[in-house]
Amino acid sequence: MRLATFNLLHGRSLTDGLVDPDRLTAAVHTLDADILALQEVDRDQSRSGHHDLTTIAAHALDAPGHRFAAAVVGTPGEHFRPLRHDDDGHGEPCYGIGLISRHPVRSWHVTRLNPAPVRSPIYAPGGGLILLRDEPRVVLAAVLDTPHGPLTVAATHLSFVPGWNAHQLRRVVRALRALPAPRILLGDLNLPAGPARLLTGWQPLARHPTYPATAPRVQLDHILADPHDRHRLPPVTATATPRSTISDHRPLIVDLG
Numbered sequence: 001m002r003l004a005t006f007n008l009l010h011g012r013s014l015t016d017g018l019v020d021p022d023r024l025t026a027a028v029h030t031l032d033a034d035i036l037a038l039q040e041v042d043r044d045q046s047r048s049g050h051h052d053l054t055t056i057a058a059h060a061l062d063a064p065g066h067r068f069a070a071a072v073v074g075t076p077g078e079h080f081r082p083l084r085h086d087d088d089g090h091g092e093p094c095y096g097i098g099l100i101s102r103h104p105v106r107s108w109h110v111t112r113l114n115p116a117p118v119r120s121p122i123y124a125p126g127g128g129l130i131l132l133r134d135e136p137r138v139v140l141a142a143v144l145d146t147p148h149g150p151l152t153v154a155a156t157h158l159s160f161v162p163g164w165n166a167h168q169l170r171r172v173v174r175a176l177r178a179l180p181a182p183r184i185l186l187g188d189l190n191l192p193a194g195p196a197r198l199l200t201g202w203q204p205l206a207r208h209p210t211y212p213a214t215a216p217r218v219q220l221d222h223i224l225a226d227p228h229d230r231h232r233l234p235p236v237t238a239t240a241t242p243r244s245t246i247s248d249h250r251p252l253i254v255d256l257g
Helices: 020-033 053-060 164-176 193-202
Strands: 003-009 037-044 065-074 079-080 094-101 103-112 120-124 128-132 137-146 149-157 183-188 222-225 234-241 252-256
Touching: 003 020, 003 149, 003 183, 003 222, 020 193, 037 053, 037 149, 037 183, 053 065, 053 094, 065 103, 065 137, 094 103, 094 137, 103 164, 120 137, 137 164, 149 164, 164 183, 164 193, 193 222, 222 252
Parallel strands: 003 037, 149 183
Antiparallel strands: 003 252, 037 094, 065 079, 065 094, 103 137, 120 128, 137 149, 183 222, 234 252
């Protein structure tokens, strides 16, 4: 069983700055993941050709189980608003995360996370420090039927604001404890590996830098397993952070069994 997480940068290439659905399809197909968590995902955004990127990725993996969970309606960095309910935003541009599974999905679960209450200084290449407003975040979990038994997997993309992302991560763990074990969290946590492990008590299944993609120096993207009932899953047999034709992050891959 192959797990992967990938911050897509809405499918944009760093080479030419374009979003090409065929290039996205090829990049995701190469991962060959049975379970794939996606971050920075667009649906009906003009910058990504009004495509549903989660559906494109699911078709690339021939995966019947997939769902997009919007964090905001609108375009990040421009005008956006929080969702009022899970079905909000249809017919409008949305931005959030996706979760894809080749295994049957028993149930889907969404947990919403509040943005940081203050603006935070962020370095903008070529522009120095800017004060940026944080966005709401979302956790998308699925209970799966796998060859190894039931499994809860969850995708998220946490805040870039130091301290607030730690607060959100504790909230994620509390929410996932209500779902069946074993449990695996995949996503861009905007935290290095050490703090992510200490804050959750969960086991990192891979330790590799993933950002920036051209010469990774820090691991922001993680696949963590809850120690509770971890023995019911097969051991890790391989890990990788392959180069991709899209995004400023590298995907993180873990093979079990």
